[in-house]
Amino acid sequence: MKKFVNDPKEFVPEMLQGIAAANPDTLKYVPEYNLIMRADAPSDDKVSIVQGSGSGHEPAHVMIVGKGMLDAACPGDVFAAPPMDYVLETTKLLNSAKGVLHLINNYSGDRMAFDMGREMAEAEGVTIGTILVDDDVAVKDSTYTVGRRGVAGNFFVIKSVGAASEHGADLDDLVKLGERVNSVTRTMGMALTSCTPPAKGSPLFELGDDEMEMGVGIHGEPGRRREKLASANEIVDELVEATASDLPFQKGDDVALMINGLGGTPISELYLLYGRAYDQLKGRGINVRKSYVGEYCTSLDMAGCSVTLVKLDDDLVSLLDAPAEVANRIF
Amino acid sequence: MKKFVNDPKEFVPEMLQGIAAANPDTLKYVPEYNLIMRADAPSDDKVSIVQGSGSGHEPAHVMIVGKGMLDAACPGDVFAAPPMDYVLETTKLLNSAKGVLHLINNYSGDRMAFDMGREMAEAEGVTIGTILVDDDVAVKDSTYTVGRRGVAGNFFVIKSVGAASEHGADLDDLVKLGERVNSVTRTMGMALTSCTPPAKGSPLFELGDDEMEMGVGIHGEPGRRREKLASANEIVDELVEATASDLPFQKGDDVALMINGLGGTPISELYLLYGRAYDQLKGRGINVRKSYVGEYCTSLDMAGCSVTLVKLDDDLVSLLDAPAEVANRIF
Numbered sequence: 001m002k003k004f005v006n007d008p009k010e011f012v013p014e015m016l017q018g019i020a021a022a023n024p025d026t027l028k029y030v031p032e033y034n035l036i037m038r039a040d041a042p043s044d045d046k047v048s049i050v051q052g053s054g055s056g057h058e059p060a061h062v063m064i065v066g067k068g069m070l071d072a073a074c075p076g077d078v079f080a081a082p083p084m085d086y087v088l089e090t091t092k093l094l095n096s097a098k099g100v101l102h103l104i105n106n107y108s109g110d111r112m113a114f115d116m117g118r119e120m121a122e123a124e125g126v127t128i129g130t131i132l133v134d135d136d137v138a139v140k141d142s143t144y145t146v147g148r149r150g151v152a153g154n155f156f157v158i159k160s161v162g163a164a165s166e167h168g169a170d171l172d173d174l175v176k177l178g179e180r181v182n183s184v185t186r187t188m189g190m191a192l193t194s195c196t197p198p199a200k201g202s203p204l205f206e207l208g209d210d211e212m213e214m215g216v217g218i219h220g221e222p223g224r225r226r227e228k229l230a231s232a233n234e235i236v237d238e239l240v241e242a243t244a245s246d247l248p249f250q251k252g253d254d255v256a257l258m259i260n261g262l263g264g265t266p267i268s269e270l271y272l273l274y275g276r277a278y279d280q281l282k283g284r285g286i287n288v289r290k291s292y293v294g295e296y297c298t299s300l301d302m303a304g305c306s307v308t309l310v311k312l313d314d315d316l317v318s319l320l321d322a323p324a325e326v327a328n329r330i331f
Numbered sequence: 332m333k334k335f336v337n338d339p340k341e342f343v344p345e346m347l348q349g350i351a352a353a354n355p356d357t358l359k360y361v362p363e364y365n366l367i368m369r370a371d372a373p374s375d376d377k378v379s380i381v382q383g384s385g386s387g388h389e390p391a392h393v394m395i396v397g398k399g400m401l402d403a404a405c406p407g408d409v410f411a412a413p414p415m416d417y418v419l420e421t422t423k424l425l426n427s428a429k430g431v432l433h434l435i436n437n438y439s440g441d442r443m444a445f446d447m448g449r450e451m452a453e454a455e456g457v458t459i460g461t462i463l464v465d466d467d468v469a470v471k472d473s474t475y476t477v478g479r480r481g482v483a484g485n486f487f488v489i490k491s492v493g494a495a496s497e498h499g500a501d502l503d504d505l506v507k508l509g510e511r512v513n514s515v516t517r518t519m520g521m522a523l524t525s526c527t528p529p530a531k532g533s534p535l536f537e538l539g540d541d542e543m544e545m546g547v548g549i550h551g552e553p554g555r556r557r558e559k560l561a562s563a564n565e566i567v568d569e570l571v572e573a574t575a576s577d578l579p580f581q582k583g584d585d586v587a588l589m590i591n592g593l594g595g596t597p598i599s600e601l602y603l604l605y606g607r608a609y610d611q612l613k614g615r616g617i618n619v620r621k622s623y624v625g626e627y628c629t630s631l632d633m634a635g636c637s638v639t640l641v642k643l644d645d646d647l648v649s650l651l652d653a654p655a656e657v658a659n660r661i662f
Contacts, residue, residue, distance in 0.1 A: 002523040002540070002634055004563040004600040014563075015599045018606030022622035058599040059661075159662075192333040209333070232335040232345075263597040266632050267659070268346050268389040269335040275349030291353035294661060301597050301634070303333055320662075328598070328661055330390075330625060331490070331651075 001201040003301070008198040012055045012077055019062055023327050026066060030093070033086040036062045037072035041094060047129075047165045047174055048072065048094035051103040051158065052082040053110055056197065057218055059328035060154065060297040068324030069162040070103075078197045078300070079219045081109030087117025091126055099127035099171035103158060103178065105150025106134040129171045131178035133157050135187045135308065137246040138215030138223045151218055152260040152297040153185035153308045156320070163322035181316065186243040189306030190223065190235060191216040193264060195299050214238065218262070218299045236273045239307035240280045249309055251285030256292065256320065258308035263298035265305055270294065273305055281309075290320055332532040334632070339529040343386045343408055350393055354658050357397060361424070364417040367393040368403035372425060378460075378496045378505055379403065379425035382434040382489065383413040384441055387528065388549055390659035391485065391628040399655030400493040401434075409528045409631070410550045412440030418448025422457055430458035430502035434489060434509070436481025437465040460502045462509035464488050466518040466639065468577040469546030469554045482549050483591040483628035484516035484639045487651070494653035512647065517574040520637030521554065521566060522547040524595060526630050545569065549593070549630040567604045570638035571611045580640055582616030587623065587651065589639035594629035596636055601625065604636055612640075621651055 005011055012034060019036055020029035028039045042048045051061040052074040061073035074090040076082040082090075091100050100121070104114045111132075118128050135153030142149055161169075161178045169177070191213040194203035204220040207213060212230065215223025249255060259274045261267065274293050281288055289312050297306075310316070336342055343365060350367055351360035359370045373379045382392040383405040392404035405421040407413040413421075422431050431452070435445045442463075449459050466484030473480055492500075492509045500508070522544040525534035535551040538544060543561070546554025580586060590605045592598065605624050612619055620643050628637075641647070 002560070004523075004566065004596065004604055004636065006562045006564050006603075011599075011603065014603045014606055016602075018602035018604070018609070018624070021606050021609040021619075022602065022624055056599065058597060058602075063598065063602070192335075229333070231337045233337050235335065264595045264632065264634075265335065266389060266594040266629060267394065267626065268342075268387065268631070271347075271349035271353065271389075271394070271658075272337075272342065272345045273335055273349070275345055275352050278349070278352040288352075292661070293349070293353055294659070295598065296661070298597060300599070301595065303595075303632070305335065324662055326661070327602075328625070330623070330627070330657070330659055331655055 001196055003196060003198060005198045011198040012075060016062060019327050027327065033074055033089045035072060035074045035090050036065050038065060041071040042096040044097035046096065046168060047098045047101050047171050048096045049101045049103060049161060049165055050090055050094055052087055053105050054079040054081060056300045057297050059295060063328040064158060064326045066324065066326040068166050068322055069158055069326050078199065081113045084113045084116040087113050088120045091117060091121040092124065095126050099129060101161065101171060101174050102128060102130045104130060104132050105154055106132050106147055107144045108146060109144060127171065129175040131157060131175055133182050135182060135185045137186050137242055138188050142217055143221040144219065149217055151187045151189060152258060152306050153187040155296045156185050156256065156310050157181045160316060160319040162324060163319040184311035185308065186246045187306050187308040188239050188242040189216055189262065189304060190214045190239065191302055191304035193303040195220060195302035197300060216304060218297060220299065232272055233276050236276045236307065237280060240277050243307055243309045244284065247311060249286055249311060254287050254289040254312040256290035256310040256312055257281065257288045258292035258296065260297060260306045260308065261295045262302040262304035264301040264303040267294060270305060277307055289317060332527055334527060334529060336529045342529040343406065347393060350658050358658065364405055364420045365413065366403060366405045366421050367396050369396060372402040373427040375428035377427065377499065378429045378432050378502050379427045380432045380434060380492060380496055381421055381425055383418055384436050385410040385412060387631045388628050390626060394659040395489060395657045397655065397657040399497050399653055400489055400657050409530065412444045415444045415447040418444050419451045422448060422452040423455065426457050430460060432492065432502060432505050433459060433461045435461060435463050436485055437463050437478055438475045439477060440475060458502065460506040462488060462506055464513050466513065466516045468517050468573055469519050473548055474552040475550065480548055482518045482520060483589060483637050484518045486627045487516050487587065487641050488512045491647060491650040493655060494650040515642035516639065517577045518637050518639040519570050519573040520547055520593065520635060521545045521570065522633055522635035524634040526551060526633035528631060547635060549628060551630065563603055564607050567607045567638065568611060571608050574638055574640045575615065578642060580617050580642060585618050585620040585643040587621035587641040587643055588612065588619045589623035589627065591628060591637045591639065592626040593633040593635035595632040595634035598625060601636060608638055620648060
């Protein structure tokens with residue numbers, strides 16, 4: 001296994017310690033619940049926004065905790081939902097007079113942990129709203145999912161509700177906003193290689209040297225089909241077609257375009273893909289108003305990418321433009 | 332070859348087109364010279380800062396062009412110095428009444444291209460200053476270098492002279508500043524895997540499944556030694572020892588600590604390394620005042636990392652804290 005790892009069981013806690021050590025003024029690590037939270041949260045002036053999911057998708061979600069984004073993230077182990085009691089304790093710790101918002105990617109394990117954690121926290125008097133993210137157009141149901149999967153598009157839900165919550169929006173309004181953003185967001189990904197979970201020590205699935213998986217999930221779940229490796233342009237054209245035709249996006253639409261790397265793909269290749277996706281959208285009369293190129297939601301060290309399109313209006317653009325501060329930054 | 336690529340010869344131009352398409356208001360692509368430049372450069376109110384190097388190290392340098400950073404970057408092909416006439420034309424295009432600053436990583440090919448480009452531009456009346464970056468402590472001379480190599484530490488030189496130039500600093504002062512920052516910056520890297528240049532289509536060098544290369548260069552050049560794969564802690568401890576003992580950094584020093592990914596390593600692993608490096612420095616009484624975790628200077632899809640330490644004073648901290656805007660950002 002060619003990874004930086006000590007004891008695989010300590011992989012997630014050691015990563016979380018590193019995040020907190022690099023951000024001592026703004027973030028806090030609570031080891032009992034695998035929790036990364038804003039040092040200044042909770043505040044009774046704003047709804048607390050909490051996301052939990054398996055680890056292995058960094059920067060989602062532990063590295064996008066901060067002002068204007070998440071108030072806390074409680075990850076499980078690699079590709080495993082957070083334990084229900086972590087969700088409960090995180091929710092109680094983040095309790096605010098304005099309530100707590102749970103953002104959940106649509107996976108059965110995450111939903112179960114959050115449903116149970118929510119019920120128990122509500123029994124203790126916490127007011128909770130829930131948004132489900134399911135932006136992946138690749139498949140209807142999947143290995144770990146009933147319905148569509150939640151993938152890189154959750155960045156846009158987080159960014160918009162994060163900005164609105166800083167402006168004091170109420171819980172009900174945030175739920176409506178998050179559902180609206182999710183409803184205009186579409187993603188599809190693909191893998192050039194498998195990925196290696198630290199505890200497994202070998203690739204999660206096999207993919208031939210001349211093969212790729214179109215529509216792959218972020219835990220290596222099968223997508224639409226496996227086929228011969230194609231050129232960068234052929235790949236991105238299919239991803240653009242799959243996402244654009246799903247809403248469908250139409251001539252004259254303003255969109256955000258995200259090219260997300262899955263963990264093992266250099267940013268040079270992501271920009272090459274971006275250029276082609278941009279041209280393809282332009283050819284359809286679709287106007288790219290906001291651009292996102294880099295790693296937002298990964299699958300450990302998988303080489304691969306996803307394309308996300310978000311239909312924009314002026315309100316959403318101003319939320320996406322609002323300032324935010326997270327661990328995942330270069331300066 | 333498991334990469335996103337069309338015609339390998341078009342890899343760099345297609346990437347550059349993508350960068351420009353994603354940043355239409357702030358960046359300009361000049362295809363004749365492989366040039367990415369600020370749309371608002373040059374300005375006679377500031378020295379123009381230009382870096383050129385081989386491609387394959389992204390985000391360095393084409394994705395860190397922008398306000399407070401580089402005014403332009405003219406890359407060569409993957410792992411190849413920019414042609415001398417690209418350096419010349421870039422320098423002329425960026426000419427400012429305050430002069431042009433060339434930032435050069437210490438590789439023989441880059442130095443030759445910039446020396447000749449400089450001479451020809453000076454003959455045409457351009458005033459030029461030069462800073463050589465050579466932060467890599469791994470080896471004294473190397474495959475492509477007389478003297479130490481320039482690697483990820485060049486980020487700190489760029490960030491500081493970029494900030495000072497926005498405040499109107501003169502060319503001579505920028506040269507002195509850049510030399511001062513380079514003189515307090517130390518880096519060492521290591522590789523878990525090789526990397527695959529698009530035009531070659533196969534790994535640049537062979538590294539066994541149970542081997543790693545300590546002190547590797549960013550073009551796959553040999554480092555200090557090849558040895559059995561070690562744990563994350565053992566690896567980062569050696570990199571911290573190599574960099575900290577070189578200046579040497581001493582008890583009571585304030586430092587910036589950068590954990591840089593070489594292209595194929597997920598950010599989760601980089602934060603795990605960061606946590607250990609931070610603890611090691613703390614144990615030595617060295618105070619980490621600024622943190623940088625992510626990809627700054629890569630080697631295509633190489634799995635690996637480097638550790639950079641910079642000795643800080645208040646002046647340098649304020650330059651590092653100054654605002655900057657580049658393509659490589661998440662929001």
